[in-house]
Amino acid sequence: MIHEPIRTVRLHVNGAKHxxxxxxxxxxxxxxxxxxxxxxxxxxxxxxxxxxCTVLLxxxxxRSCLLLAVQADGASLTTVEGLADGERLHPLQQAFxxxxxLQCGFCTPGILLTAKALLEENPHPSEEEIREAIxxxxxxxxxxxxxxxxxxxxxxx
Amino acid sequence: MKPAPFAYVDPRSIDxxxxxxxxxxxxxxxxxxxxxxxxxxxxxxxxxxxxxxLNRVGGLDSITxxxxxxxxxxxxxxxxxxRWATPRLPLLAAALRLVGHTAIRNRGTVAGSIVHADPAAxxxxxxxxxxxAVVARSRAGERQIIARDLFHGPLMTSLRADEGVVETRxxxxxxxxxxxxxxxxxxxxxxxxVGVAALVxxxxxxxxxxxIALFGAGPVAVRAEAAExxxxxxxxxxxxxxxxxxxxxxxxEPMSDLHAPAAYRLSVARTLTARALADALARASEGGH
Numbered sequence: 001m002i003h004e005p006i007r008t009v010r011l012h013v014n015g016a017k018h019x020x021x022x023x024x025x026x027x028x029x030x031x032x033x034x035x036x037x038x039x040x041x042x043x044x045x046x047x048x049x050x051x052x053c054t055v056l057l058x059x060x061x062x063r064s065c066l067l068l069a070v071q072a073d074g075a076s077l078t079t080v081e082g083l084a085d086g087e088r089l090h091p092l093q094q095a096f097x098x099x100x101x102l103q104c105g106f107c108t109p110g111i112l113l114t115a116k117a118l119l120e121e122n123p124h125p126s127e128e129e130i131r132e133a134i135x136x137x138x139x140x141x142x143x144x145x146x147x148x149x150x151x152x153x154x155x156x157x
Numbered sequence: 158m159k160p161a162p163f164a165y166v167d168p169r170s171i172d173x174x175x176x177x178x179x180x181x182x183x184x185x186x187x188x189x190x191x192x193x194x195x196x197x198x199x200x201x202x203x204x205x206x207x208x209x210x211l212n213r214v215g216g217l218d219s220i221t222x223x224x225x226x227x228x229x230x231x232x233x234x235x236x237x238x239x240r241w242a243t244p245r246l247p248l249l250a251a252a253l254r255l256v257g258h259t260a261i262r263n264r265g266t267v268a269g270s271i272v273h274a275d276p277a278a279x280x281x282x283x284x285x286x287x288x289x290a291v292v293a294r295s296r297a298g299e300r301q302i303i304a305r306d307l308f309h310g311p312l313m314t315s316l317r318a319d320e321g322v323v324e325t326r327x328x329x330x331x332x333x334x335x336x337x338x339x340x341x342x343x344x345x346x347x348x349x350x351v352g353v354a355a356l357v358x359x360x361x362x363x364x365x366x367x368x369i370a371l372f373g374a375g376p377v378a379v380r381a382e383a384a385e386x387x388x389x390x391x392x393x394x395x396x397x398x399x400x401x402x403x404x405x406x407x408x409x410e411p412m413s414d415l416h417a418p419a420a421y422r423l424s425v426a427r428t429l430t431a432r433a434l435a436d437a438l439a440r441a442s443e444g445g446h
Binding site: 005007025048065114133136 | 163
C-alpha cells in the first residue's frame with residue numbers, strides 16, 4: 001500500500017466556504033464532484049481538450065481537470081451551480097433554454113461559464129468572437145449553431 | 158485518481174525550488190501552468206515522483222521591458238503576456254492567440270510552453286524568431302540559454318534536471334518591423350499541422366534583417382537560415398519570396414501522422430512561408446503594425 005500524501009484545502013466555491021482533506025494528486029474537477037458533491041462540473045477528456053470541466057477561478061475560465069485540488073487552496077471558484085439566483089436562472093441559462101442551446105447537456109456547464117467570462121470582458125461579441133471563445137468547448141449534439149444563438153441572445157441588452 | 162502517486166511540494170522561493178530539483182533530479186517535475194504537464198500526468202505518460210509547484214513562488218509573474226528586451230517571469234500566464242503584447246509586440250500577441258484556447262492561456266505560462274518544447278507549439282518558434290533566450294537557475298547559479306541552443310528534440314531541451322527556468326527574454330523589434338505568423342490547424346486552438354513566424358526590417362527599401370522560424374515541420378522548431386541569408390540585403394520581389402520559401406523548407410523533415418503526410422506538411426510550410434513573408438514585407442513597407 002502506497003502512502004497517499006494528503007493536504008488540507010480551504011477554498012470558496014460559489015461564495016460558500018469549504019475545508020477538506022484531499023489527496024495531493026486529486027484533480028480540482030474530481031474534488032468538486034466527489035468531495036463537494038458539485039456534480040454540475042462535468043469530466044470528459046481529462047486532458048484539457050473538451051472543456052466540459054471549465055470553471056471560473058478568480059473569475060477566469062480554467063480547466064478544472066488540469067488543476068490539482070491543492071492548487072486551489074485559498075482560491076474562489078464559480079461552478080455552474082453558482083450561476084442561478086435561487087429559482088431564477090442566470091440570463092445565459094435562460095437564453096440556452098429559450099434558444100435550444102443544450103441537448104444532452106454534457107458540455108453546457110463548461111460553455112455557460114466560458115460564455116459568462118466572455119460577456120464580462122466583451123459585452124457585445126460578434127458571432128466570430130463567440131465562436132472563437134467557445135472553440136475550446138466540444139459539443140457533440142447541437143452543432144454549435146443554437147449555442148451561438150443563445151450566447152448572442154444573452155448578450156443583447 | 159488519474160495521475161500516479163507523487164509527493165507534492167509548493168515552495169515559496171526560487172532557492173527552495175532549486176533545492177528540490179538538486180535533491181530529486183530527474184524524479185522531480187516543475188508544475189507551472191500545468192497545461193502540458195497535467196495532461197501527461199492524467200494520461201500517465203509522465204510519472205514523476207515529486208511535483209514542485211512553482212505557483213506559490215512570489216514575483217515570478219512579472220512582465221517588464223528594459224533596453225529593448227522583454228523579460229517574462231516563469232509564471233506569467235500566456236493571457237497576461239498576450240494582453241501586454243497586443244499594442245507593443247503584435248507578432249507575439251498574434252502567436253499567443255493561436256495557443257490553445259482562452260481557458261488554456263489563462264493558466265498556461267509562456268515559459269512552460271517553451272520548455273515543454275512540443276515541435277508543433279508556436280512559442281518555441283517565436284523565441285527563435287525574436288532572438289530570445291531562457292534564464293535557467295540551479296543551485297550552481299544562473300545561466301542564459303539562447304533559443305538556438307535550447308531545443309534538442311521533441312519535448313527535449315538542453316536544460317539539466319537540476320535547472321528550472323525563471324525567465325524568458327525576447328528582443329523587441331523596432332516598431333517599424335513587419336511581421337506575420339501563420340499556421341494551418343484542424344480547428345482554432347488545435348496544435349498546428351505546420352506554421353511559420355516571420356519578422357522583417359526594411360532599410361531604404363532593402364531587407365536589413367529578417368527572421369523566419371517554422372514549427373510543426375520537424376522534431377524541433379527551426380530558424381530558416383538559408384532563406385534568411387537569401388533575403389538579407391535584397392530588394393523584395395515576388396520571385397525572391399518564392400525562392401526564400403523554397404529554401405526555407407528544403408532541408409525540413411516533417412513527420413507523417415494521421416492528420417497529414419510529411420509531403421503535405423512540406424507543401425503547406427512552403428506556401429505559408431511565402432505568404433508570411435509577403436505579409437511581413439507589406440507591414441514593414443507601411444511602417445509596421
